Amino acid sequence: MIRRLFHVKLPSSDRSTCAIGLVSTGRSPSALGGVGRLIAPVVAATLLIGCNSGGGSSDPFLVGSPNISKSGPIQVEIEGDSLALTLGMGLSGGQQEYGLNITDDGDLGCGIASGGPIELAGVQYNYTPGMKSTDPDFPPNCPDWPEIWKTNLASAQPDVVAILVGRWEIVNRFHDNQWMNILEPAYASYIEQQLEKAVSIVGSQGARVILFTMPYVAPGYAPNGVQYPETLPSRVDAFNSIVEKVASMHPSWVSVIDLNKMLDPNGVYTSQVGAVTTRNLVDSNGAPDGTHISPAGGEMIAPKVLPIFQKLGEQVRGS
Secondary structure (H helix, E strand, C coil): CCCCCEECCCCCCCEEEEEEECCCCCCCCCCCHHHHHHHCCCCECCCEEEEEEECCCCCCCCCCCCCCCCCCCEEEEEEECHHHHHHHHHHHHHCHHHCEEEEECCCCCCCCCCCCCEEECCEEECCCCCCCCCCCCCCCCCCCHHHHHHHHHHHHCCCEEEEECCCCCCCEEEECCEEECCCCHHHHHHHHHHHHHHHHHHCCCCCEEEEECCCCCCCCECCCCCECHHHCHHHHHHHHHHHHHHHHCCCCCEEEEEHHHHHCCCCCCCCEECCEECCCCECCCCCECCCCCCHHHHHHHHHHHHHHHHHHHHHHCCC
């Protein structure tokens, strides 16, 4: 079942920190409905994984206990926005082979930043938290994401949870009565607090948490030739620095998968790695999406990612 990404808890005496990178292929799923212009499917990924064992340090957020009484498939949850959703589509295909059950809880248009208006491709979307935009293609804001995540967590009961967000955290947003972005310290601090909240929620029942870095997005330009700010690599880099920082504060139970490096190995946006098309999304208007991950990409990652989930899940359960 597809709903969300990874959450796992390890015994305090046996925790490890894993860094993972991705490569990709491309297939473009359709039928994403009216929001296709914004979230049409893209890309792919193949993971390279390295794990370093760590000590059993305590953490105030880690209040659950290992799920050693569980039986059956290891429960893996994917949480985040539409990037997480599209990644999960490809990862789910090989789950049974590794004794996993993947729940993909990625939400279209729902990151961890709330409020608005926001600016996207030079257009301001004026919506009140909790209210839908007048644009039928624009998804509702998600100020209630913490409650949604808690509900999803209770339903999935994951051993491992992975979070992929960032798209909605790097746009210009009206915050604290002024326009701000992630390159400004005050707003970066807000995003860090939100990511801490996300980690604390999914880790509250003892699951192991994985944070994905965000891949670059295709550059977009206004008619005057100026690049839209939400497509600037510097904004993605700023968000990924926050990802690394939050993970470093919880080394015993939060790991980082460097999706950015694997999808964009040359440090810039790319739609193809080797023979693999990584960004092959086409939106409802027939234009390249340049943002999301294709199911084929997730399938390419699966043989290297899923065994890691399996191993972590087994450690969580004490087997």
